Amino acid sequence: MNQHGRFGPTRPITLKILRYKPGFIDPPRYDTFQVQADPLMTVLDALEEIKATADSTLLYRHSCHHASCGTCGMKVNGREQLACVARLVDEGTDEVVVEPLGSAPLVADLVVDMTPFALHMAPSGMALVRDSEFMPEAERPAGVERYTRYEDCIECNICLSACPVANTNPGFIGPAGLAAAYRALVTGERPAAEVFAYVDHDDGVWRCHSAMECSAVCPSDVQPGHKIMALRRELVAYKVKRFFKRG
Amino acid sequence: MAVPIQQKSTGARALQAWFNPLKRSAGFLAFVLMRVTGIGLVIYLLLHMVVIGNLLRGPEGWDALVATMKSPAVLVLDVILIAGILIHMLNGIRVTIIGLGFGTSSHKGIFWTLMAVAALLLAYSGWLVFTK
Numbered sequence: 001m002n003q004h005g006r007f008g009p010t011r012p013i014t015l016k017i018l019r020y021k022p023g024f025i026d027p028p029r030y031d032t033f034q035v036q037a038d039p040l041m042t043v044l045d046a047l048e049e050i051k052a053t054a055d056s057t058l059l060y061r062h063s064c065h066h067a068s069c070g071t072c073g074m075k076v077n078g079r080e081q082l083a084c085v086a087r088l089v090d091e092g093t094d095e096v097v098v099e100p101l102g103s104a105p106l107v108a109d110l111v112v113d114m115t116p117f118a119l120h121m122a123p124s125g126m127a128l129v130r131d132s133e134f135m136p137e138a139e140r141p142a143g144v145e146r147y148t149r150y151e152d153c154i155e156c157n158i159c160l161s162a163c164p165v166a167n168t169n170p171g172f173i174g175p176a177g178l179a180a181a182y183r184a185l186v187t188g189e190r191p192a193a194e195v196f197a198y199v200d201h202d203d204g205v206w207r208c209h210s211a212m213e214c215s216a217v218c219p220s221d222v223q224p225g226h227k228i229m230a231l232r233r234e235l236v237a238y239k240v241k242r243f244f245k246r247g
Numbered sequence: 248m249a250v251p252i253q254q255k256s257t258g259a260r261a262l263q264a265w266f267n268p269l270k271r272s273a274g275f276l277a278f279v280l281m282r283v284t285g286i287g288l289v290i291y292l293l294l295h296m297v298v299i300g301n302l303l304r305g306p307e308g309w310d311a312l313v314a315t316m317k318s319p320a321v322l323v324l325d326v327i328l329i330a331g332i333l334i335h336m337l338n339g340i341r342v343t344i345i346g347l348g349f350g351t352s353s354h355k356g357i358f359w360t361l362m363a364v365a366a367l368l369l370a371y372s373g374w375l376v377f378t379k
Contacts, residue, residue: 212274
């Protein structure tokens with residue numbers, strides 16, 4: 001058994017972590033720490049060890065530790081991942097660079113401001129948990145007022161960070177918001193005209209430049225890039241139909 | 248136990264968001280290529296207009312320019328220009344197809360297929376440029 005209470009050999013891995021604290025560590029810099037990583041040690045495990053034993057001022061967000069809350073999204077060796085399931089040894093490097101997500105204002109160290117993301121998600125009406133539309137006929141046990149259904153999107157902001165357009169255009173609704181709009185359309189959560197009015201503008205569905213990186217990095221297999229393209233197809237069909245109805 | 252080792256500064260990362268394809272997927276590479284070739288083609292069009300302006304210098308000026316254009320170095324630039332046109336044009340077809348919601352699940356395959364077509368056409372074009 002190793003020092004982490006798990007089995008498996010350990011090897012030293014250096015974490016190069018971006019640090020920023022307005023007025024104190026300003027401009028940002030990288031701090032470097034070394035940990036003894038076993039095959040199961042995640043980036044979040046390493047951050048917790050650093051915070052507990054080396055630098056208690058290190059700031060990062062986390063909650064569930066099992067990829068369902070979407071809180072610990074960050075860049076690991078330049079690629080967006082959930083720190084709680086990204087294993088250090090899987091990176092295959094002796095040094096692992098840990099940085100905050102892009103496209104969101106940096107608050108401190110690895111913590112970004114999620115407000116812009118939430119503001120882009122809210123108009124779709126697709127919150128993380130919402131009423132089920134699939135089982136209206138199902139019998140409910142006594143005391144259960146209604147069923148709820150969990151959406152795939154864990155609202156981690158990883159897709160916006162990986163999107164090259166969102167990184168340079170803060171007004172862009174972004175992959176998660178547009179994917180949510182598509183869900184609102186296909187489930188009937190919102191009237192089609194309302195959804196299309198929300199996405200049919202320069203910073204909406206047409207701003208996407210098809211890099212599809214959002215789909216590549218999404219830890220929850222939402223495939224937001226694919227949803228954006230499907231939303232465009234529906235929008236074009238809607239416009240064509242409306243054009244001929246007018247004629 | 249974690250041990251602090253060293254500290255050093257970092258610079259701006261804005262350009263990385265558009266032009267750094269490292270650790271990214273094929274779609275991001277397509278995005279980068281589209282921008283690089285697009286910027287390159289705009290620069291070429293501006294240079295082209297300047298070069299065409301040599302017509303105003305009469306036959307002597309134009310003949311000298313044509314002689315320069317036949318030098319191996321300029322022919323290499325011609326091949327680079329053709330590469331830019333092919334990549335931008337074929338990638339544009341990919342963007343159009345998936346941008347309308349078709350073949351999104353195959354977008355990587357579409358990209359690599361079109362880039363293979365670009366490579367074949369470029370090889371043929373290069374052969375024509377240097378032999379004809």
